[in-house]
Amino acid sequence: MEFPGLYNYWIAMVLMxxxxxxxxxxxxxxxxxxxxxxxxxxxxxxxxxMAKVRGGTAPILDDRFTVYSNPLPHVLILxxxxxxxxxxxxxxxxxxxxxxxxxxxxxEAIKALERET
Amino acid sequence: xxxxxxxxxxVAILAFMAIVAFVVALLRSVFASVMLMGIFSLLSATLFVIxxxxxxxxxxxxVGAGISVVVFLGAMSLIPSPKAHGRTRPLLGALVCIAxxxxxxxxxxxxxxxxxxxxxxxxxxxxxxxxxxxxxTDVPNVVTSVLASYRGYDTLGETTVIFTAAIxxxxxxxxxxxxxxxxxxxxxxxxxxx
Numbered sequence: 001m002e003f004p005g006l007y008n009y010w011i012a013m014v015l016m017x018x019x020x021x022x023x024x025x026x027x028x029x030x031x032x033x034x035x036x037x038x039x040x041x042x043x044x045x046x047x048x049x050m051a052k053v054r055g056g057t058a059p060i061l062d063d064r065f066t067v068y069s070n071p072l073p074h075v076l077i078l079x080x081x082x083x084x085x086x087x088x089x090x091x092x093x094x095x096x097x098x099x100x101x102x103x104x105x106x107x108e109a110i111k112a113l114e115r116e117t
Numbered sequence: 118x119x120x121x122x123x124x125x126x127x128v129a130i131l132a133f134m135a136i137v138a139f140v141v142a143l144l145r146s147v148f149a150s151v152m153l154m155g156i157f158s159l160l161s162a163t164l165f166v167i168x169x170x171x172x173x174x175x176x177x178x179x180v181g182a183g184i185s186v187v188v189f190l191g192a193m194s195l196i197p198s199p200k201a202h203g204r205t206r207p208l209l210g211a212l213v214c215i216a217x218x219x220x221x222x223x224x225x226x227x228x229x230x231x232x233x234x235x236x237x238x239x240x241x242x243x244x245x246x247x248x249x250x251x252x253x254t255d256v257p258n259v260v261t262s263v264l265a266s267y268r269g270y271d272t273l274g275e276t277t278v279i280f281t282a283a284i285x286x287x288x289x290x291x292x293x294x295x296x297x298x299x300x301x302x303x304x305x306x307x308x309x310x311x
Binding site for chain 1: 217
């Protein structure tokens with residue numbers, strides 16, 4: 001197997017799992033959203049790695065080039081990036097309301113407050 | 118692979134991204150992790166240039182590393198960082214992540230290697246976009262012509278999602294909601310921090 005082989009995919013998976021770990025274990029909800037963003041970017045890396053063609057260039061047509069990378073994943077990920085920021089902003093807006101209602105965005109503290117009432 | 122192979126850049130940037138993600142997972146400071154998330158996005162944008170996705174790269178650099186961090190900081194100005202509690206079930210979380218990651222990596226073993234021009238993904242519609250889009254849309258940038266023309270409905274749907282999210286954000290934090298909830302919030306905060 002030639003060297004880059006599946007390396008890109010493996011690292012993308014590892015990054016995804018780091019994002020997931022932050023989402024699962026960090027009690028601070030702002031940090032959870034940071035984890036979610038990391039997860040998201042790893043998926044982008046995975047897709048764009050699949051689009052690469054060896055010896056290819058960016059898919060902007062020109063007479064001097066014949067081999068181009070696949071433009072379709074690029075389009076899908078462009079859409080995903082923009083949707084990603086929209087959902088992140090919505091999540092943060094919800095957090096602002098959670099902060100207003102509970103006085104904290106810490107998962108454990110909110111659980112404790114819920115138990116009290 | 119020779120010493121000056123450009124593939125090294127790819128390897129190095131991915132390694133940097135792994136380090137940054139690891140540090141974000143370790144850090145307790147929310148502010149520092151938001152900043153590192155911006156660096157993570159910028160590194161991924163650099164990687165996208167190497168992987169020939171220039172449009173994605175500048176979108177990621179401006180949206181992921183720019184606006185996203187600004188939105189986070191804006192939200193954090195309304196959310197004070199409380200004293201950090203310990204992690205919720207760290208061992209169980211690590212176990213789930215390792216098992217899930219192992220399965221995903223097992224799944225990649227069947228995939229065509231990086232850069233393989235004969236991979237199934239390159240043999241379906243991509244060729245048609247590359248050979249016909251210049252004639253059909255008169256735009257040399259294939260990504261633009263696919264985004265705005267061939268898959269225009271996708272982009273319309275994306276716009277709908279953003280519109281919905283914008284309305285939801287305005288409903289949640291746009292109006293005069295503060296007047297009603299501010300007093301109990303202050304009382305709660307003392308108990309929350311304690």
